[in-house]
Amino acid sequence: MKMKQHMLIVAALVGAVQIATAGDITGKITFKGAPAPEQELPLDPGCGKLHSTKPKTRFYVLGAGGELADVFVYIKDGLTGKTFEVPAAGAELDQRGCEYLPYVSGLQVKQKLSVKNSDPVLHNLHVSPGAGSGNKESNKAQMTGSKAMDYTFDSPEVFLKFKCDVHPWMFAYVGVLEHPFYAVTGKDGTFAIKNVPAGKYTVEAVHRKTHPSGKGESKEATVGAAGAKVDFVIEKK
Amino acid sequence: MARFENNLWLHRFAVVTALATLGLIGIGGLVTSHGVGMAVPDWPTTYGYNMFFFPISEWVGGVFYEHTHRLWASTVGLLVVALTRWLGGNTSRRPLAVVGIAEIAAGMCVLALWPHFKGMGFFLTGIGGVVLLAAMVPVKNQPANRALVNLGWLAFVLVQLQGLLGGLRVVLFKDQIGIVHGMIAQLFLLLLCLIAFATSQTWKRLEEWKDVRVSKAVRSGLSISLVLIFLQLVLGATMRHQHAGLAVPDFPLAYGKVWPPLDDVSLERINQQRVDSRDFKPITAFQIVLHLAHRIGASATVVAVALAVWRVRREMNPIPWLARMASLWLCVILCQAALGAATVWSNKAADITTVHVIAGAISLVLAGVLLAVTLRLHVLHESGVPLVQRSALGKLSMPSQPASAV
Ligand SMILES: [Cu+2]
Numbered sequence: 001m002k003m004k005q006h007m008l009i010v011a012a013l014v015g016a017v018q019i020a021t022a023g024d025i026t027g028k029i030t031f032k033g034a035p036a037p038e039q040e041l042p043l044d045p046g047c048g049k050l051h052s053t054k055p056k057t058r059f060y061v062l063g064a065g066g067e068l069a070d071v072f073v074y075i076k077d078g079l080t081g082k083t084f085e086v087p088a089a090g091a092e093l094d095q096r097g098c099e100y101l102p103y104v105s106g107l108q109v110k111q112k113l114s115v116k117n118s119d120p121v122l123h124n125l126h127v128s129p130g131a132g133s134g135n136k137e138s139n140k141a142q143m144t145g146s147k148a149m150d151y152t153f154d155s156p157e158v159f160l161k162f163k164c165d166v167h168p169w170m171f172a173y174v175g176v177l178e179h180p181f182y183a184v185t186g187k188d189g190t191f192a193i194k195n196v197p198a199g200k201y202t203v204e205a206v207h208r209k210t211h212p213s214g215k216g217e218s219k220e221a222t223v224g225a226a227g228a229k230v231d232f233v234i235e236k237k
Numbered sequence: 238m239a240r241f242e243n244n245l246w247l248h249r250f251a252v253v254t255a256l257a258t259l260g261l262i263g264i265g266g267l268v269t270s271h272g273v274g275m276a277v278p279d280w281p282t283t284y285g286y287n288m289f290f291f292p293i294s295e296w297v298g299g300v301f302y303e304h305t306h307r308l309w310a311s312t313v314g315l316l317v318v319a320l321t322r323w324l325g326g327n328t329s330r331r332p333l334a335v336v337g338i339a340e341i342a343a344g345m346c347v348l349a350l351w352p353h354f355k356g357m358g359f360f361l362t363g364i365g366g367v368v369l370l371a372a373m374v375p376v377k378n379q380p381a382n383r384a385l386v387n388l389g390w391l392a393f394v395l396v397q398l399q400g401l402l403g404g405l406r407v408v409l410f411k412d413q414i415g416i417v418h419g420m421i422a423q424l425f426l427l428l429l430c431l432i433a434f435a436t437s438q439t440w441k442r443l444e445e446w447k448d449v450r451v452s453k454a455v456r457s458g459l460s461i462s463l464v465l466i467f468l469q470l471v472l473g474a475t476m477r478h479q480h481a482g483l484a485v486p487d488f489p490l491a492y493g494k495v496w497p498p499l500d501d502v503s504l505e506r507i508n509q510q511r512v513d514s515r516d517f518k519p520i521t522a523f524q525i526v527l528h529l530a531h532r533i534g535a536s537a538t539v540v541a542v543a544l545a546v547w548r549v550r551r552e553m554n555p556i557p558w559l560a561r562m563a564s565l566w567l568c569v570i571l572c573q574a575a576l577g578a579a580t581v582w583s584n585k586a587a588d589i590t591t592v593h594v595i596a597g598a599i600s601l602v603l604a605g606v607l608l609a610v611t612l613r614l615h616v617l618h619e620s621g622v623p624l625v626q627r628s629a630l631g632k633l634s635m636p637s638q639p640a641s642a643v
Contacts, residue, residue, distance in 0.1 A: 036512040044298045059512050121297055124278045137410045139278040141285065165276040166298040169514040212508030212519040213501075236509055 023227030025075075025193040029185050029205055031068040033236030035060035036209075041169045046121045047098035057169070058103050059209045067189025068234060070104040071207045072158060072175040074182035075193065076218060078201035084179045086110045090150070093162065093172060095123050095142075100162060100172030104208070106182040107174050109156055116148035123164045125149060130214075133157040135176070139165075158206060158214065173208060196223045205232045244378065244436065247323055251433035254316040258426045259598060261313050264306045265422060266594035269477050270587035272515055273299025274415060280404040281360045283307065310400060315367060317396040320432070322371045324389035326380040332390075333372035340365025356408055357401070364397055381436070388432050395425045412478045419474035423467070426598050427605040434606055439558070443610065447617035449555050456611055458545035463604040465538040470597055472531040476524070477594075482517035484524040488581040491529060499525060513584075535574055542570045542604075549607065559610060566603040573600055 038056040061069035090112030094101045098119060107113050117123055122143045129135035134155030142149060153160065159173035175182055183191035193203075201223065206216025221228040268274050276299030277283050283291040283304055288311070296304055322329050344361030347354050380386050399421055406414040434440055476484070485491045492498075492507065499522040508519040549563040576593040583589045 036510050039512055039514045041514050046297050057512060057514050057516075122284065122295060122300075124276060126275055126278070139275055139407075139410065141278050143284065163516075165273050166300050168272045168299060169516075171516050209509060209512070211505075212511075213505060 022195045022197050023223045023225060025073075025181075025196050025201075025203060025221055025223060025228045025230060027073070027191060027203075027230040027232065029068045029071045029073070029189045029191070029207075029232045029234060030066045031060070031062060031210065031234050031236070032066060035062060035236070041099075043098060043169070044167070047119075047167060050097040050119065055097070055099065061187065063187060063189055065189075067185075067187070068207060068210075069185050069187045069189065071185040071189075071191070071205050071232075071234075072104055072106065072173075072182065072216075073185065073191045073193065073203060073205045073232075074106070074158070074175060074177055075179065075196065076202045076204040078199055079179050079181070082179070084108070087180060090114050091174075092116070092148075093174070094118055095164070095170070098123075098164075098167045098170055100170055102172070102184070104159075104173050104184050105175070106184060107153065107176050108180050109154060109176060109178050110152050113151045113153075113174065114148040115142070115151065115162070117142045117144065117146060120144050122166065123170070124166055126163045126165055127151065128161040128163055129153075129157055130160075133160070135160060159208065175206075196227070198223050198225070203230050205234070207234065210234050210236065247378075247381075248433065248436040248438075250316075250323065251320060251429070251436050254313070254320050255426065255429040255433045257309070257313050257316055258422075258429050259595065261306070261309050262422050262426060262598050263591060263595050264302065264309055265419070266591040267587060268299075268302045268306050269415070269419070270585070270590045270594075271299060271302055272480055273302050275407060275410075276300050276303045277307070277407065280356045280407045281307075281363065282356070307403075310403065314364065314396050314400060317392050317429075318367055318371045319374075320429075321389040321393040322374065322376055323378070324381045324432070325386050326376060326378040328380045328386075329376070329389075330372050333368055337365045337367075337369030337372055340368060356404060360401065360404055364400065385432065385435055388428060388435070392425065392428050392432065395421060395428065399425060412480065415478040416471075416474045419478065420471055423470050423598050423601050427602050430602045430606060431609055434609065440613075443613050444617055446556050446614060447621045449553060449614055450618055451611045451615040452548070452552055455545070455548045455552055456608070456615060458541070458548050459604065459608040459611060462538065462541045462545045463601070463608055465534065465541050466597070466601050466604050469531065469534045469538055470601060472527060472534060473594070473597060476527055476531060477590075479524060480517060481520045481524050482511070482513055482515070483581060483585050484520045484528040486511075486581065486584070488532075488578050491525070496529070497525060532577075535577055539570055539574055542567055542600075549611075553611075559607070562603065563607060566600070566607060569596060569600050569603060572596055 036059070038059060041055050041057065043051065043055070058070065063069075086108055091105060091107050091114070093105065093113060093115045095116065096118045098121065115125055122141065124139055125142050126139040127135070127137060129137055135153045135157055140149060153176045156177050158175040158177070160176050162172045162174065164170035181193050181196050183193045185191045199222075201221050202218050203221045204216045204218045206214065211217070217232055217234060219230045219232065221230045279285065281288055284295065286292070288304070288307055291304060322333060325332070340361050344358045344363070344365055347358035347361060351358075381389070399418065402414055402418040402421065405411070406418055485497070487493065497503070504520070504522060511517070511520070546563045546567040550560045553559050573593065573596040576589065576596055580586075580590050580593050
């Protein structure tokens with residue numbers, strides 16, 4: 001019991017020190033306009049068996065109030081000259097029901113990304129970086145039950161595409177950055193970029209479909225002890 | 238020793254090879270229509286297996302098309318090597334043996350020195366083995382005529398080049414190689430059809446029609462049509478291998494206009510609206526222009542073919558089968574135009590799009606065969622017509638011969 005109290009005090013102290021130098025950038029993304037209708041995935045029998053309902057594309061995942069999920073929000077400017085340690089913990093990408101989970105995620109340059117196959121069918125892991133991104137294209141087989149495959153990427157790239165050509169509807173996007181300050185909006189459209197050092201930044205929000213060119217919407221954010229709040233309203237043109 | 242002439246079985250074999258090649262284009266077309274060109278990441282192995290022993294239970298999704306394409310391609314490769322051997326007759330043994338041994342040696346060198354390129358090493362050794370075997374098979378017939386033997390060797394080179402390009406497209410991640418692979422496939426089919434036709438009785442009997450004059454208008458009309466069709470195939474292959482889906486989703490208009498706006502804002506709006514389960518790349522202004530060029534090219538091709546067919550039917554009606562073939566060609570071209578529209582209306586349904594590819598290949602073949610026939614007739618006519626007749630054409634004059642000789 002006493003031990004636990006001590007730990008709580010230490011945790012509170014550490015937290016206080018953190019707050020003095022860093023805060024979270026939080027916010028919400030709302031979408032205005034009529035999204036294009038989603039399409040049913042053309043699953044083959046082997047993949048169809050893995051679903052009880054017919055899955056659809058996940059381009060516009062919207063809440064009742066237009067809250068937009070799967071938006072990649074990150075610090076675009078304000079960190080130049082700073083370097084950040086590569087997180088020891090890797091990120092994970094799963095293939096389940098012939099779909100990638102998560103559909104949109106983030107990763108730091110050189111951070112490990114483990115891709116596993118939880119399906120009873122084979123997939124090919126086709127990393128398809130953009131031309132001139134500096135990341136390497138690769139295509140590898142991943143049989144049923146084989147162990148996870150690890151990747152690291154040398155260059156920042158929003159978005160780096162993973163796809164499976166056996167099942168052409170399977171794809172995922174990874175935002176690769178040189179720093180750890182990114183977040184992906186959830187179904188409620190909110191995001192939280194944690195522990196951002198105090199300072200002035202440009203925050204960019206980019207979504208695969210609303211910003212097909214890859215150029216998102218930017219806002220300035222000043223992070224103080226209380227963090228910062230940035231909301232975006234994305235309007236369809 | 239079997240005489241080469243009247244070699245009915247050789248002709249039949251050439252026809253089978255040409256048909257197998259058409260089928261191969263169909264399956265290759267399905268691979269690209271389904272967007273599964275990369276579904277088998279390794280080459281010439283399939284998911285680590287020797288491609289001929291890849292278990293059928295694993296032929297799932299895109300693997301099915303890509304793997305079938307590879308197996309079928311191997312069969313066509315075998316057929317073409319056999320055809321080359323047969324066309325060359327007793328003279329083809331030595332060159333085939335030399336090429337086979339050279340390929341095996343080259344393949345082994347690659348395997349020993351550049352393990353990174355082991356796919357290419359396996360490919361070369363494997364194909365070299367097949368070529369060497371073909372050299373060992375006893376063939377006693379005399380060679381076909383020189384031109385035909387050379388066409389056979391050209392097919393021999395092209396089929397191996399195609400295999401190599403198909404493999405490199407997979408291991409080097411180059412869509413551009415896919416475009417070249419698709420284009421050579423069409424020319425390769427035309428070549429095999431010409432070989433099949435040139436080994437037929439019909440081709441031999443062309444001499445019976447040497448009195449028929451083939452006007453320059455007929456020859457140039459057919460040539461222009463052939464070039465236009467090939468350009469259409471190039472545009473088509475380029476569009477298909479960009480994996481951007483339909484750059485223009487409506488027909489006959491384009492985004493509701495005769496010429497759509499191509500500025501950045503319009504493109505952004507267009508791409509926001511595009512949802513496809515395959516998540517194609519965002520389309521660019523260049524792709525829209527390419528698509529519209531294909532439509533304009535189609536109109537030009539239909540007009541050119543209609544004109545050429547009209548001329549052939551009018552001037553060459555003494556040869557009924559030729560006139561019929563020309564009409565068939567026009568039918569195929571019109572179907573092809575309709576299939577193009579259907580491709581757009583069906584949002585590039587894989588089956589319709591693939592039939593569009595096959596009909597394109599058949600259009601090219603018919604154009605090429607018609608042109609070959611007319612050129613052959615022209616040569617026969619020119620060489621067979623008495624000199625007086627030629628003087629009328631302004632080439633030679635020999636007034637001592639009566640003009641009524643023909
Ligand atoms: Cu898959």
